[in-house]
Amino acid sequence: DIQMTQSPSSVSASVGDRVTITCRASQGISNWLAWYQQKPGRAPKLLIYFASSLQTGVPSRFSASGSGTDFTLTISSLQPEDFATYYCQQSKSFPLTFGGGTKVEIK
Amino acid sequence: QISLKESGPTLVKPTQTLTLTCTFSGFSLSASGVGVGWIRQPPGKALEWLALIYWDDDRRYSPFLKSRLTITKDTSRNQVILTMTNMDPVDTGTYYCAHILGASPFDHWGQGILVTVSS
Numbered sequence: 001d002i003q004m005t006q007s008p009s010s011v012s013a014s015v016g017d018r019v020t021i022t023c024r025a026s027q028g029i030s031n032w033l034a035w036y037q038q039k040p041g042r043a044p045k046l047l048i049y050f051a052s053s054l055q056t057g058v059p060s061r062f063s064a065s066g067s068g069t070d071f072t073l074t075i076s077s078l079q080p081e082d083f084a085t086y087y088c089q090q091s092k093s094f095p096l097t098f099g100g101g102t103k104v105e106i107k
Numbered sequence: 108q109i110s111l112k113e114s115g116p117t118l119v120k121p122t123q124t125l126t127l128t129c130t131f132s133g134f135s136l137s138a139s140g141v142g143v144g145w146i147r148q149p150p151g152k153a154l155e156w157l158a159l160i161y162w163d164d165d166r167r168y169s170p171f172l173k174s175r176l177t178i179t180k181d182t183s184r185n186q187v188i189l190t191m192t193n194m195d196p197v198d199t200g201t202y203y204c205a206h207i208l209g210a211s212p213f214d215h216w217g218q219g220i221l222v223t224v225s226s
Contacts, residue, residue, distance in 0.1 A: 034212030
């Protein structure tokens with residue numbers, strides 16, 4: 001199985017801050033990586049697919065990069081609605097696996 | 108517009124079998140590449156993929172839970188059914204179904220259903 005490790009597990013930031021979240025795969029997954037945003041009590045929402053492609057309707061302050069085993073999600077200027085938990089997920093092979101999540105909290 | 112909704116019991120007893128139904132609209136599970144998956148989330152914890160069924164009846168399961176899971180589809184009713192046997196309190200959590208196309212990620216999710224396992 002491919003293990004997905006996110007860091008940090010939580011981050012405190014202020015509105016306007018730049019935030020970067022990292023996801024590492026236990027083996028190479030090319031660009032078969034997605035990022036989701038989840039707010040409390042809500043279903044996850046797809047933000048990024050194929051490592052760096054922005055899902056339709058997602059604000060351009062979200063960007064992502066990476067290939068192989070190391071990936072990053074960046075929020076260029078944190079907005080109040082961005083406080084949430086973020087998950088990465090690989091779709092290179094079964095079983096599909098998610099990272100442990102990164103909670104972005106208000107400083 | 109794609110939408111999915113989970114239904115089923117919200118309380119089950121230990122050792123019982125859980126049956127959840129995902130009813131969807133806006134796509135056909137007969138279309139090439141289309142799939143529906145199930146993902147769960149224990150309270151306060153991370154997402155865990157459970158099972159996936161594709162348009163051609165290809166079925167994939169989490170190896171950790173494979174012996175307990177069965178996923179089926181009813182294309183005429185636009186439904187996907189997940190059964191999980193021998194439920195345990197550790198299976199408590201929110202269960203989501205979601206749409207997938209090929210090897211793409213889950214792009215549309217249901218609202219989720221909270222299932223509690225307790226005697």
